[in-house]
Amino acid sequence: MTFFLEVLIGGLLSGVLYALVALGFVLIFKASGVFNFAQGAMVFFAALTFVGFTEVLPGWTGLAQGTAGNFWLAFILALSSMIVLGIATERVVLRPLVNQPPITLFMVTIGLTFFIEGVAQGIWGSHVRGLNLGIEDVPVMFLLDNFDMIISQFDLIAAGIALVLFVTLALLFQYTKVGRALRAVADDHQAALSVGIPLKHIWAIVWSVAGFVALIAGLIWGARNGVQFALTFTALKALPVLILGGFTSVPGAIIGGLIIGASEKLAEVYLGPFVGGGIEGWFPYILAMLFLLVRPEGLFGEKHIDRV
Amino acid sequence: MARQFGDVVIDLQNISLRFGGVKALTDISFNVVEHEIRAIIGPNGAGKSSMLNVINGVYHPQEGNIIFRGQQRQKMEPYEAASQGIARTFQNIALFKGMSVLDNIMTGRNLMMKTSFLHHMLYWGKAQREEIEHRKKVEEVIDFLEIQSIRKTPVGRLPYGLQKRVELARALAAEPTLLLLDEPMAGMNVEEKQDMCRFILDVNDQFGTTIVLIEHDMGVVMDISDRVVVLDYGKKIGDGTPDEVKNDPKVIDAYLGTSH
Amino acid sequence: MFYREAGQFKASYQADSRIFPIRQDQIGFVALMAFLFLVVPFIANQYWLQAVLIPVLIFGLAALGLNILTGYAGQLSLGSAAFMAVGAFGTYNFMLRIDGMPFLVAILLGGLCAAAVGILFGLPSLRIKGFYLAVATLAAQFFIVWVLVKFGWFSNYSSSGVITAQRVNILGIDFRSPEMKYLLTLTVVTVLALLAKNMVRSSTGRKWMAVRDMDVAAEVIGIRLMRTKLQAFAISSFYCGVAGALYAYMYLGTVEPEGFNLDLSFKILFMIIIGGVGSIMGSFIGAAFIVLLPVLLNVAFHGSIGAFVPADLASNMELIIFGSLIIFFLIVEPHGLARLWQLAKEKLRLWPFPH
Numbered sequence: 025m026t027f028f029l030e031v032l033i034g035g036l037l038s039g040v041l042y043a044l045v046a047l048g049f050v051l052i053f054k055a056s057g058v059f060n061f062a063q064g065a066m067v068f069f070a071a072l073t074f075v076g077f078t079e080v081l082p083g084w085t086g087l088a089q090g091t092a093g094n095f096w097l098a099f100i101l102a103l104s105s106m107i108v109l110g111i112a113t114e115r116v117v118l119r120p121l122v123n124q125p126p127i128t129l130f131m132v133t134i135g136l137t138f139f140i141e142g143v144a145q146g147i148w149g150s151h152v153r154g155l156n157l158g159i160e161d162v163p164v165m166f167l168l169d170n171f172d173m174i175i176s177q178f179d180l181i182a183a184g185i186a187l188v189l190f191v192t193l194a195l196l197f198q199y200t201k202v203g204r205a206l207r208a209v210a211d212d213h214q215a216a217l218s219v220g221i222p223l224k225h226i227w228a229i230v231w232s233v234a235g236f237v238a239l240i241a242g243l244i245w246g247a248r249n250g251v252q253f254a255l256t257f258t259a260l261k262a263l264p265v266l267i268l269g270g271f272t273s274v275p276g277a278i279i280g281g282l283i284i285g286a287s288e289k290l291a292e293v294y295l296g297p298f299v300g301g302g303i304e305g306w307f308p309y310i311l312a313m314l315f316l317l318v319r320p321e322g323l324f325g326e327k328h329i330d331r332v
Numbered sequence: 333m334a335r336q337f338g339d340v341v342i343d344l345q346n347i348s349l350r351f352g353g354v355k356a357l358t359d360i361s362f363n364v365v366e367h368e369i370r371a372i373i374g375p376n377g378a379g380k381s382s383m384l385n386v387i388n389g390v391y392h393p394q395e396g397n398i399i400f401r402g403q404q405r406q407k408m409e410p411y412e413a414a415s416q417g418i419a420r421t422f423q424n425i426a427l428f429k430g431m432s433v434l435d436n437i438m439t440g441r442n443l444m445m446k447t448s449f450l451h452h453m454l455y456w457g458k459a460q461r462e463e464i465e466h467r468k469k470v471e472e473v474i475d476f477l478e479i480q481s482i483r484k485t486p487v488g489r490l491p492y493g494l495q496k497r498v499e500l501a502r503a504l505a506a507e508p509t510l511l512l513l514d515e516p517m518a519g520m521n522v523e524e525k526q527d528m529c530r531f532i533l534d535v536n537d538q539f540g541t542t543i544v545l546i547e548h549d550m551g552v553v554m555d556i557s558d559r560v561v562v563l564d565y566g567k568k569i570g571d572g573t574p575d576e577v578k579n580d581p582k583v584i585d586a587y588l589g590t591s592h
Numbered sequence: 593m594f595y596r597e598a599g600q601f602k603a604s605y606q607a608d609s610r611i612f613p614i615r616q617d618q619i620g621f622v623a624l625m626a627f628l629f630l631v632v633p634f635i636a637n638q639y640w641l642q643a644v645l646i647p648v649l650i651f652g653l654a655a656l657g658l659n660i661l662t663g664y665a666g667q668l669s670l671g672s673a674a675f676m677a678v679g680a681f682g683t684y685n686f687m688l689r690i691d692g693m694p695f696l697v698a699i700l701l702g703g704l705c706a707a708a709v710g711i712l713f714g715l716p717s718l719r720i721k722g723f724y725l726a727v728a729t730l731a732a733q734f735f736i737v738w739v740l741v742k743f744g745w746f747s748n749y750s751s752s753g754v755i756t757a758q759r760v761n762i763l764g765i766d767f768r769s770p771e772m773k774y775l776l777t778l779t780v781v782t783v784l785a786l787l788a789k790n791m792v793r794s795s796t797g798r799k800w801m802a803v804r805d806m807d808v809a810a811e812v813i814g815i816r817l818m819r820t821k822l823q824a825f826a827i828s829s830f831y832c833g834v835a836g837a838l839y840a841y842m843y844l845g846t847v848e849p850e851g852f853n854l855d856l857s858f859k860i861l862f863m864i865i866i867g868g869v870g871s872i873m874g875s876f877i878g879a880a881f882i883v884l885l886p887v888l889l890n891v892a893f894h895g896s897i898g899a900f901v902p903a904d905l906a907s908n909m910e911l912i913i914f915g916s917l918i919i920f921f922l923i924v925e926p927h928g929l930a931r932l933w934q935l936a937k938e939k940l941r942l943w944p945f946p947h
Contacts, residue, residue, distance in 0.1 A: 422809065428810075449823065464609075
């Protein structure tokens with residue numbers, strides 16, 4: 025039982041990371057109808073840029089690596105890069121494609137994925153790097169002593185950071201003017217435009233926020249598994265998360281992420297041994313595919329009625 | 333005008349359609365008889381298009397019966413409706429944008445083409461003969477609707493009025509016995525409307541096709557239709573010949589508004 | 593001779609629905625085929641045959657398969673490489689396990705295996721559209737490769753699933769030299785491309801395009817969506833499967849499941865975007881482009897300034913250039929190089945009197 029709980033909690037915590045990536049997808053999809061396949065590449069770009077800055081900054085500023093000053097400076101520079109990247113993407117790539125079929129927009133973001141990956145590695149190099157956030161990946165002693173469970177301290181703190189992020193974003197959307205405008209845009213572009221909401225402005229903000237979310241996801245993920253190209257593949261798992269949660273629902277992204285994270289770990293541990301292991305790689309996709317057959321609109325998505 | 337009508341083609345009985353909590357149609361009954369031109373009119377949002385969608389199986393009503401050529405059914409699938417001779421056009425043109433006019437109209441005959449993809453791969457013998465035979469039929473429709481000069485043009489490049497005509501051509505290519513037209517004259521100028529009226533009357537006259545049409549232009553409706561159904565807020569408020577409907581106080585209220 | 597259609601009148605519908613209705617095009621096509629079959633084997637060297645022509649033909653065939661599904665029937669797939677893998681491993685097993693199995697029958701059967709798997713993974717397309725479907729095809733991509741790695745039976749229990757192509761012998765002729773491999777590949781690809789062209793210009797292709805352009809209207813005129821989509825999945829996967837078999841037998845000789853990864857699927861998708869979505873010829877133009885681009889980049893980087901460009905940067909440049917090209921084409925010319933060719937011909941028709 026303890027082992028089951030360990031696996032379950034470990035899975036849920038890694039699900040938080042899927043949820044973080046999925047959140048970036050949902051934000052952009054809601055606001056602009058673009059299914060941004062490049063969200064995973066953005067996570068990679070963010071993590072690599074952050075690590076790259078922490079490495080080169082000491083040479084420029086004299087701050088030692090590992091100091092808080094160096095950390096925050098690199099964070100700010102990486103965040104600025106993400107915002108520039110987001111706005112540039114919206115301007116250069118997506119604006120000329122307004123009113124194109126969704127499938128075209130989707131394919132263009134696949135091109136964007138390659139571009140971003142190439143640029144990131146072109147600037148910072150392709151070797152695997154460690155990323156240290158100063159949180160140790162050790163079991164939480166309290167749980168180990170009292171419940172005999174091995175739960176990583178790092179995972180718990182990461183989940184905590186993600187939770188703070190989710191709550192902050194939810195509050196911003198609910199109570200600020202920009203948030204209201206955003207929800208209006210998500211509901212109906214034309215109507216939002218007609219009441220004077222600056223659509224392009226909103227899109228720029230959304231892409232920046234998605235960049236910010238990507239940075240947070242990149243930092244946590246990079247610290248967990250190292251900053252490497254494989255990040256982009258793991259980020260693909262946000263796709264089945266979206267199928268489960270629905271493409272337009274933020275709570276859906278979170279719950280979908282948790283379900284995918286938990287179920288793939290449980291499947292690996294309990295089903296894996298019977299078929300030779302390694303099923304984590306495809307389990308989420310097959311799960312999502314089967315789910316699609318039953319409920320194509322996702323757990324929280326809206327049912328769409330075709331009008332003719 | 334001595335017109336001959338036949339039996340009831342389709343009889344709609346107590347049709348109700350809901351989308352979630354929204355009632356699109358409530359308890360609507362009317363019939364269409366062979367060879368007539370039946371109009372459905374009503375203000376915007378009255379449920380006219382929903383009615384057509386029920387007839388050819390795009391929407392499935394929660395209640396009511398449809399009796400089509402003596403067979404009772406609660407719902408049909410669109411392809412079943414098509415294979416039993418129901419063809420239609422759409423309010424917002426639903427042509428296949430990436431294909432030429434000719435190919436669009438050829439798709440209208442897909443149900444009559446019996447060869448499989450294995451024949452098509454070889455494009456030889458039976459498949460080629462069939463293709464050419466149907467091409468001849470399609471050319472007849474093209475001649476009938478006077479669109480010879482644009483047959484190889486991609487439909488996306490055509491002006492609105494011509495697109496409407498191509499859509500009618502695709503429906504006619506199926507040689508339907510029941511033709512549903514959803515606002516065939518919306519957005520047309522007077523001359524285009526005249527042409528379209530002429531085509532509709534010719535189709536009805538030459539091929540004996542039964543027609544159900546939705547139209548906003550009252551002049552057109554009163555001129556060409558044999559009987560008219562009036563819908564308002566998803567309910568039937570009038571049914572009869574154009575003259576009867578025109579003088580029905582309930583219909584006049586719905587169109588001109590009343591002080592309740 | 594000018595490129596003109598003036599004076600060429602069609603007296604029958606048969607003549608009007610030819611693949612190349614204009615006589616100059618017919619002549620051009622026959623000349624191209626004669627060149628490819630009769631001249632190329634004698635003038636091309638080993639490098640050109642093995643590193644350029646054979647892969648272009650094979651990738652072109654795979655791209656054609658994807659184009660049937662995505663370009664004609666409008667269903668996006670990110671799993672083309674997995675269907676290629678099914679074709680390759682299917683063919684291998686038919687060759688291995690049935691004595692005296694003729695190679696051409698084996699690739700046909702391998703293609704049919706791919707078609708069956710394609711139908712299975714196409715089932716979700718009945719409920720979902722567009723990029724939602726991409727996730728289902730990703731499932732195919734990861735699942736199929738995993739199955740081929742994990743279950744040794746498929747690779748005859750070789751380590752990490754590597755298979756080595758058996759020798760190909762048809763009617764006593766050995767297909768071992770690059771020239772013979774090229775000719776066999778060219779023959780298979782030409783036949784399949786013509787069959788595909790015939791399908792897309794007849795009722796089958798019209799149904800696909802109808803479903804692609806407006807599925808509700810297609811249903812209303814009596815097209816069965818389920819049957820049409822699954823048919824497109826099956827035929828598309830068949831083409832990818834045959835391409836996979838040729839990839840193993842005529843190009844690489846030794847393949848492993850991991851070789852048919854997501855990257856290869858993306859490459860094939862890029863071929864159709866650059867070459868032309870919904871164009872048979874575009875599939876091959878796109879394949880040529882994607883195969884030749886790294887070669888050209890290689891020359892550029894290692895030619896004049898080459899000494900200063902590390903290999904690492906060069907491979908990243910490749911990513912950047914691929915990415916930019918995709919974005920560029922989707923924005924500027926969504927129908928790809930095939931459309932540019934079409935436009936050039938239309939201009940040429942009127943030249944030198946454009947008014």
